[in-house]
Amino acid sequence: MPHDEVYEAMSESFERGAPIALATVAQTLGSTPRKTGAKMLVKPDGSFVGTIGGGCGEAEVWQEAMDALDDGDARMVTVDLTEPVDGEDKICGGIMRIFVERLEA
Amino acid sequence: MANATEIARALLTAAREGPAVASCTVMGATDGVDISLGAKMLVYADSELGDIGGGALEQAVIDFARASIPKHIVQTTAFTPSGDLVEGRRAIESADAIVEILVEIVEPAATLLVVGGGHVGLAVGQLGAMLGMEVAIIDDRQDYANEDRFPYEAKVICGDFGEELEQFPITANTFIVLVSRGHKVDELALRTVAERGAGYVGMIGSKRRTRTVLQHLAEEGLDPEALDKVFTPIGLDIGAETPEEIAVSVLGEIILVRRGGGAQPMSEYGRLLASPRR
Numbered sequence: 063m064p065h066d067e068v069y070e071a072m073s074e075s076f077e078r079g080a081p082i083a084l085a086t087v088a089q090t091l092g093s094t095p096r097k098t099g100a101k102m103l104v105k106p107d108g109s110f111v112g113t114i115g116g117g118c119g120e121a122e123v124w125q126e127a128m129d130a131l132d133d134g135d136a137r138m139v140t141v142d143l144t145e146p147v148d149g150e151d152k153i154c155g156g157i158m159r160i161f162v163e164r165l166e167a
Numbered sequence: 168m169a170n171a172t173e174i175a176r177a178l179l180t181a182a183r184e185g186p187a188v189a190s191c192t193v194m195g196a197t198d199g200v201d202i203s204l205g206a207k208m209l210v211y212a213d214s215e216l217g218d219i220g221g222g223a224l225e226q227a228v229i230d231f232a233r234a235s236i237p238k239h240i241v242q243t244t245a246f247t248p249s250g251d252l253v254e255g256r257r258a259i260e261s262a263d264a265i266v267e268i269l270v271e272i273v274e275p276a277a278t279l280l281v282v283g284g285g286h287v288g289l290a291v292g293q294l295g296a297m298l299g300m301e302v303a304i305i306d307d308r309q310d311y312a313n314e315d316r317f318p319y320e321a322k323v324i325c326g327d328f329g330e331e332l333e334q335f336p337i338t339a340n341t342f343i344v345l346v347s348r349g350h351k352v353d354e355l356a357l358r359t360v361a362e363r364g365a366g367y368v369g370m371i372g373s374k375r376r377t378r379t380v381l382q383h384l385a386e387e388g389l390d391p392e393a394l395d396k397v398f399t400p401i402g403l404d405i406g407a408e409t410p411e412e413i414a415v416s417v418l419g420e421i422i423l424v425r426r427g428g429g430a431q432p433m434s435e436y437g438r439l440l441a442s443p444r445r
Contacts, residue, residue, distance in 0.1 A: 065273070069179040076172040088194045088243045088269055099241035099271045136204040138195055161194040161269070163205040167172040 068101045071111040072165070080106065081166035083127035085139075087114055092156025094143065106131055114160060119143060126162045136163040174207050177216055178273055185340070186211065187274035189232035193219055195267035200248050202266055212236060223250035224266060232270050237339065239425055241271045276301050277340050277366070277425065282328065282356045283347030284311035287371065290414035291344050292321050298418060300342070305331050308348075328352055332359040338366075342421050344401065345370040354380045362393045367424045369401035369417060403430060 068084075075082045087100040095115030102120070103111045104127035114120055119141030126139045141158045181188040189210040196202050202220050209216040210232035219225050227250030245253040245265045253262050279295035281288045284306035292302045302321040305328060306312035312325035324331050328347070337343070343365050345353045353370050357380065360368060370377055377399040385394055402416035403423070423430050 066179065066182045069175060069182055069273075072175040073172070073179050076175055086192070086194075086269065088267070097241070098243060099269070161192070161205075165171050165175075165205075167170060 065101050065112065068103045068112040071103050071105075075105065076165075076167035079167055081131060081164055082106075083130045083162060083164050085114055085123045085127050085160050085162045087158055088138065088161045089159040090156055091158075092144070094156035094158050096158075102127070104128065104131070115158070119158060119160075123160050123162065126160075130162050130164045134164050136161070138162075171207075174209060174217055177209055181209075181273040181275075183275060185275050185338075187236050187272055187340070189236050190269075190271045190273050191219065191228055191232050192269045192271075193266060194243060194269045195265075197262075197264040197266075200264050200266055202248070208232075210236075219268075224248055226250060227252070228268055228270075235270050236272055238427065239272050239274070240427075241269075243267055243269045274340060277342055278303065278338075279421075280335060280337075280341055280343045280360075280365075281305070282332070282343065282345045283352070284308070284316065284323070285346065285348060286410040287346040287413050288344075289317065290410040291346060291417055292317060293319050294411075294414040294418045295342075296320055298422075303335070305335075306347070328356050329359055332356055337363040339364055341365045342367040342425075343369070344417055344421075346401075346417075350376045350380055354383060357397065358384055358387070358389065361397065362390050367398065367421055368396065369398035369420060371401045371413075372399060374400060398424075 072082055083104040085102045087096055087098050090097055100114045101112045102114045104124060114123060122141060123139055126137060130137060139160045139162055141160060144155050178190060191208045191210060193202055193204055193206040206219040207217050208219045210229050215229060219228060224246055227246055245259050245267050247253060247262060248264050248266060253259050253265055259265060277300045279300040279302045281292045281304045284304050288304055292304050295302045296319040303324060304321050305324045307326060307328055309325055312323050314323050317323060337360060343360055345356050347353050347356060350372055357370055381394050385391055398420060402413060403419045405416050407413045407416040
């Protein structure tokens with residue numbers, strides 16, 4: 063699947079001299095909402111483009127992206143969707159490893 | 168070294184216009200390995216942009232990435248710091264040091280060229296649009312080649328099959344489905360597109376009819392290797408009956424060609440795993 067929107071937002075941010083955080087699914091195990099390569103770009107104001115899987119772990123990754131924008135460290139985040147977090151069974155039941163990095167022009 | 172802006176622009180160009188590029192990102196490394204996390208390199212068919220630190224590892228990644236371009240795959244692969252592939256979970260876990268590289272093929276949406284705007288063409292185009300393909304539909308009959316007939320985004324071309332197909336740009340990212348009103352038209356269409364390096368050419372018809380078409384074209388002197396690659400009769404054997412079901416069967420075959428796969432119910436693999444090895 064092409065990631066035009068994400069690459070467009072990335073180019074546009076860099077041209078304005080703004081940094082972004084990019085979260086990319088590096089690996090999946092079991093049943094996950096999105097597959098390897100899925101991307102979410104997070105801007106310093108917290109807005110984002112693209113998705114790595116909606117409710118399933120996205121909020122957690124968004125927070126890591128905001129942290130990466132702050133400290134500049136690349137990190138690998140493991141999102142475990144096999145445990146029901148709110149008492150409800152999630153549709154997805156796998157594990158995703160997501161690479162989160164800060165990028166700037 | 169290429170900066171992030173150049174890389175971002177190159178990725179955007181690749182996604183919108185092509186040519187395809189393999190985008191390589193260092194996603195992980197064992198402690199102590201001298202490589203920078205997040206380093207990016209774009210590998211084109213005949214050049215590179217950016218680097219991941221040089222050496223044997225970089226060369227191995229370039230070779231691997233370049234070979235991945237025609238496969239349209241996205242995957243994270245482990246290498247040793249000296250550039251050997253490490254495959255399988257056990258090997259990865261027991262390796263002294265590994266570097267993980269995500270290789271993604273970035274390219275424009277695939278084109279689905281549907282020859283014939285009848286019931287099957289209509290359904291094939293609809294499913295292709297749903298799958299994110301750029302759909303083009305050709306027919307020489309105004310009733311079957313007008314925008315109103317296709318309630319989805321498609322480029323509708325009304326004109327002579329031979330002339331229109333000759334002008335239509337075909338690349339390895341073009342998937343062609345021949346479902347016109349008769350095998351004479353399909354034969355003409357196949358003659359025009361067979362040798363042009365499409366990612367997929369499939370032609371509808373019975374075994375007997377399609378064999379006759381292939382024979383005619385072989386006798387005319389078309390490249391036997393190109394004719395051999397034509398998927399005909401078209402589609403996966405799922406017992407499809409209706410135009411919509413046939414569309415599922417055809418697009419299933421296209422996904423199979425594009426992404427690779429075993430074309431079996433997943434449960435079959437489960438059974439194979441469950442059955443004791445002999």
